Amino acid sequence: MTTITADRAPMAGMKVYHLKLGMWVFLLSEVMFFTGLIGSYVILRFAHPEAFGVPGEVLNVPLTAFNTFVLICSSVTMVKAFAAIEQNDQEGLQKWLLATILLGAFFVGVQAWEYTLLASEGFVPMAESYHAIARGAAEGSEVIGGPLYGATFYTMTGFHGAHVSIGVFCLCFTLYRARKGAYTAGNLGGVEIMGLYWHFVDLVWILLFTIVYLI
């Protein structure tokens, strides 16, 4: 029987708990989802450069740059929340989670406000009613770009916004659980995978901001 125990291999698998591995695998599929959207945008823009505007012409870059800063800050607060629970600091966890929620919600709010501003200038996703004019230009000025501009912009930023909103919702749930004392230094999986998702959403936004607003 000794040989049997000697032959007994250690438990197979990775030294990562299921939830964390599952989240990484899920994020892989999210990468493909945004690759599909961004790839379509790149193809359409290369095929029809005339259908897209110059950066800053229609879109409000300074406002969104500020919003990008807010989202990056929310990633910092998320890291702070994780660092707090690593030290078993319940109060710190709740404080930083709340900060992340507020920053995330602020980001979505600014984006919604930006949408209404853009739509009032005729920058809409609907092909038949698209008539975007330059920012600050008089009513009836020359139309900038074409329907693909509006459609790709709202689809890409909209899906990102939906991801942030889902993230905020999940953060609220995490905070609720944190207030009930569900997490400890030895049991912080929920906070960690929440952080993974949140940083991913943040990273996608930096890509989107560069591609949609700056280039």
Next chain:
Amino acid sequence: MSTTEKDIASAVDAGGQHDHHEIPWIRKYVFATDHKMIAKQFMFVSLFFLVVGGALAGMMRFQLGFPGQPMPGAGILPDAMMAPTPNGAIMLPEFYNSLVTMHGTIMIFFAIMPLLVGLFGNLLIPLQIGAEDMAFPRLNMASFWLAVPAGMLMLASFAVEGGAAGAGWTSYAPLSTSGEWTGVYLGQQLWLVSLTILGFSSLIGAVNYITTVINLRAPGMTWFRIPLATWSLFVTAVLILLAIPILAGALIMLLFDQTIGTGFFRPEVGGEPLLWQHLFWFFGHPEVYILILPAMGITSEVLSNRARKPIFGYHSMVLALISIGFLGWIVWGHHMFQSGMNPLLGTSFMISTMAIAVPSAIKTFNWLGTLWKADIHFDVPMLHALSFVSMFIIGGLSGIFMASTPVDIYIHDTYFIVAHLHYVLFGGSLFAIFAGITYWFPKMFGRMMNEPLGKVHFVLTFIFYNLVFFPMHNLGLQGMMRRIYDFTQYDFLQPLQPMNQFITLFAFALITTQLLFVFNFFWSIFKGEKAGNNPWKSNTLEWTVPSPPPHGNFAEMPTVFRGPYEYSSPESDDDFLPQTTPPREGPGPSSGVPEPTPTPEGAEA
């Protein structure tokens, strides 16, 4: 052998203890989290959809065999589908378009894919790697309960005004972008919504499978000791994980085009219809391998067991699975040779497509090598597995025709394509599904399926199947286009009428034959001969537990000492050697023969 029996006895005991608190009926049979129950749920639902898809095919075949003639019994269908005449109801062209679309969609997404991935993925992965369940049992339940409403939406689209989607299962833009072109408005949108929901269901299933295979393997179950069925399902799950999000993005963009009026794929406002084709096939080609890889895994399992020989070239089988999975990503353009794509690009897609013949041939020759000089048992699962191999060869060879850009100009969008895809999807995947269901039926229900009835079903299905689909190669080469409502409108196709009638008659025979399987299936659940734990004398872990396995599967964590296919091993007195058998101490009976020493690292092969 006594250890195995003891294990089983203790498993039964532990099974009893597990169920201390009786699981409520609704959690056991409806909102179940047990992977075996979810597998059965997927099986019943997708077999239902298989029947629906077959009925749609039967109606199409009637129209092609007897174009413009009243269909018997069609009077009960609404006037939007069948035009009533004094002699009976005649099929409308719009309804034919819906039939083509929905037959493809239902068979691919709601029958074959959930049977291979939902049924066998759920049933086999935890059992074959020695896990008590999936990594995320509740996500698993969610995966099934998202698939059900998706299927209901798809069926409901037949009842809405304008009928079900009619732009083909590929839903090419601009045909699909507006109801102006197809006459289908809401149906086309329901199609998109349904597939988006189903995609999400597949996606969370894939996350579950991948996590489970990576993290939940029993001690000693190294990567190269995993049975090929689980290997193929793992590669399939990776393909699903990465391909479905691309489809989801494309579906949503098309939905926006249809509903809020964006212009992604609408050329009249500056959009790119070709972009849809690229996105769809970037998903669609991996999808083709999602539909065949698990079938290959099931076949490997059955062939090796029923030939009582180790699978020939286990490592090369795994590597071939992985390379098919990889090559599947760089060949999508071969669906688009005639789309106006740059011919130079077409050539590169032709070369990468033909490269897939290499891993496919490795698998085929390995199957043949497994059968070489083997003690072949012609049981029902084996017969189906053998016909998988032979039909896959025919389907694979006709695939080479289409992969050649110059030949494809001639046969693109003809019945040659229809013949090819049915040789791989029906002759390939569906025969493997029959093999898998008959092989693992005792594990699912604790009873064997009826053998003589199964053989009759197999023989008739095999003959009728070939009589239906082989002549389609000929129809295609003579120029008959696929998806055509009435080919007799072309003079040059009218001589094909007798051949079409021949196909239609045997298609009805093929559909009728399936009643034998349905009867055998249900009869055997209740009246079949009781099966032991290991009726096929198999080595893999699922056969070490009772049939059906208790909740939690393994009474105690199994330890794996060897690969899954050690049949007729000189090390064993019997002709099989379960993966849980520890290595023999001291010199074995065949000490003269240099014998590989099994180690936990799986270095023996």
